[in-house]
Amino acid sequence: MTAIYSDGHTEDATHIATYEANDKEIAEADDTGHIKFFEQPGDVSVMVRYQGQVGVYQASVPLGAPVEKSPEPRNFIDELVFAKLKRVGMPPSTVTDDATFIRRATVDIAGRLPTSSESEGFLKSTDPAKRDKLIDRLLSSTDYADYFANKWGALLRNKRSNAQAMRGNFAFHGWIRDSLHKNMRYDEFARSVLAASGDMSQNPAATWYREVKTMQAQMEDAAQLFLGTRMQCAQCHHHPFEKWSQKDYYSFSAFFSTVGRKPGRNPGEEIIYHTRKVAQTANKKDGGTVKATGLGDEPMDLTVDDDPRHALVDWLSQPGNKFFAHTLVNRYWKHFFSRGLVEPEDDMRETNPAVNPELLEGLAQHFIRRGFDMKDLIRTICQSKTYQLSSIPNEFNSKDKTYFSRYYPKRLNAEVLYDAINQMTDSKPSFSGLPVGTRAVQLPDNSFNSQSYFLTVFGRPDSSSSCECERSSDASLAQSLHLLNSKDIQSKLSSGSGRAAKLGNVKDDRDAGAKIRELFLLAFSREPSGSEVLLARKHLERQIENDKGEKKPVAAKESYEDIIWALFNTKEFLFNH
């Protein structure tokens, strides 16, 4: 580490610089700049900081195993992922089976479990294109729109901050859902939100401005959401890991300097408009005035009649922009692979490089070329062999967490899990003010969390941040207690109109084997194994002693309750894998 000073002299600054690795399971750096690697293979970068300067050292810790064969690449994703795997010597897992695939894709795209008949049909089908067709069918279903509207609603802060907010919440949620369903271009989507004007009741996207009130909050949210850049630190100081200065902070804020608001037609609703003035603001560091400027770009010459927010979206969506498409493809990559190419997914900076930069660039270029088509992006990702790899490790890749040599399992989130349990128990959720049967992924805003202990305890976010990290996937004792032993869950299981009651009813004269099969298809989208059928049968046929010491059979309904309970408490159920 050599420091070059402005007078030209140089000094060895190795011992006074600071070093930090971004993945401490792979490597650690000490104060003297020594980097120690552990047994974990993967890509790691070490940030070197000295005064205001930063630099990055990137390293791959290869595994060095022979990679004899990889699946036949389906598209550029596979080419780039498999090339990397070859380079680091980590053979990928095999392509997963149909059962795992239909469950995986249905959860990831549509936020629900496949029905038993969907699974059965898919398993039976001999159509070589059935995976592609499934992806297309899921993408055109309203379930896709519901699921992704749930994701975007939280990020776009569709928060019920008071009772008056309800109309706006419903309208905004509906707008997001419709936009996704009809596959609005992503640049158009961003423009509709960021440059929204008018009365919230006529232009629902303007609701974004209700929670995100100040110029700085608007800029910070926009930067984090659409540019994957966290500007917050630069408000007060030069970000130590970043190149952005306070000047950048304020000049980027200036895009929101003309946002005006006045009362709308209904109480609590507002009209958002462009105030007729030039987009500029004060740089609080030196008191000077700065014009609206794209990050790392030249100040814009805007007139009083130019709504700078449109200029911002023009700047964002021009093909050469290095943030906009990259952020979205990385965000969606993480949605499907549970790890971003850049991690965290909204902290893209030079000192936090992507694990596979060519892939990030390739995805971004593909997305731009296809006209910011979000469904196409999902289709491309899901069609890749990379996405379709098994989560089961081979003898080499069990420790992999950065190369995507297999699918990394992820927990079903609060909403999906709640819906899945309702599906398993055949019970209808009921949220006050919404039609009975409205699923948790369809909830329009966060206000319903307080009605549901389940959603609260499993961590449905409250839309109070533009970061997906608001949703925590950490487990807790309260979650386990609730799933294993709550009155709510037990009453779903034992309901007279629930699945256990139906399966246990003599009117359903199918053989127990067929009923067990139905449950396994529902829970895991696969056929039960011979031993699993045997276990379930044994449970159905068991006898227990009563108080008098007599052996009595157990009511079939009760036994089915137990089996359903056991199935949805397995890891195979609780995870998408």
Add this chain to the structure above:
Amino acid sequence: MLKIFGNTNGRDCDGQSRRDFLQIGSLAMGGMALPQLLRAEETVGASAQRQKSVIMVYLGGGPSHQDMWDIKEDAPLEYRGEFNAISTNVPGVRICEHFPKLAKMWDKCAAIRSTVGQANDHNSFHCMTGRQRRGPQPSGGWPSIGSVIGKLEGSGPNGTPPNIAMSGRDTGPGFLGTPYKPFSPSGKGKQDLKLNGVTTDRLDDRRLLLGSFDQFRRDVDSKRQMEGLDKFNEQAFGVITSNHLLNALDLKKEDPKRLARYEVPKGYRDVKSFCTARRIVEAGARFVTLSWGGWDSHSKNFVTLRKQLPALDIGLSALISDLAETGRLADTSIVMWGEFGRTPRVNKNAGRDHWSRVMGTFLAGGGMNTGQIIGQTDRTGGEASERPVHIQEILATLYHNVGIDVAKAQLSDLNGRPQYLTDAGRGPMKELI
């Protein structure tokens, strides 16, 4: 590489201190993943260090500081109020006459007369976080001390949730997220502790069935969330079947002689919850919040306090004696305060109004240097005149008592920015540690 518990002097057999652990924990983005934490705890074993806990008695409404620990015996009547001071068993320390039991054990107690850092806000936020609710927040919001302890220290023995809010509603986990919310042993949380519509035998049957179906390979999950889930499930079965947490909440299980110490005269506010708090700590909780309200005395301050203070005297002295007798006092810190103090001058309704310039704090146990009064207020009890003690210094002291060094420990907010638990310069109080 990872060590969790030090022994009593803060070092384990490898000579690595708790501080080292926290450094490791805080270096990893967002601290250690839960499964690792669980694993590490297992490796070292729970007996390596005695469990350290905190009981926060929260006096909701804002108790009148000058009528408790800071009687202004020489001030004019309209400031002094109606109470006299009495001597304690520590020479020179005088407290309110309505605390006769505490006065006899002041060697085990301490009070800070000059606590600052509060807000005129009927909310526990500033006491729980040391920060202002309406002030700047990191992304995700400031976490409460209980959530931080839960995050850094993990579950207690027998899977007892680390952070328990007896009131059921408390300042939340902020940027630490839902899993670090305080566990509420009331409402749904309590319902989940006891069997719901199934017998113990049936739960055992179910558990066996689950065990045989749950054969999915755990090694597919390199993030080890599956192991974490298994661990919590195991703890949950333990909690449900052993009933140890439910028993802790059930005062019928308490030694009647002990329980009798918590009897208050008829018409006084019940203090049995103090006993419950002790039982929860014994069950393994690391941080327990106990709310004991009724302090917003805008009128009839002295009528109110004539009932509140003697009851508090009974509850608190019984709690301290119990802990001392069971040998847990040194491992259990007690802190007691409310949202603010009250106005120095008695108002026309014989009440005192909100006063956020200064308030009092009571402390006991936790191995602290007790038997003292720290700080002073001015003549009328309106301003901290000597040794103003910021709430964060008190929180830092509590963190210290459970083995967390605020100079080192950091947690990442939702922006990934590392945050210290207290602001620079606000460390544990030299007077107490």
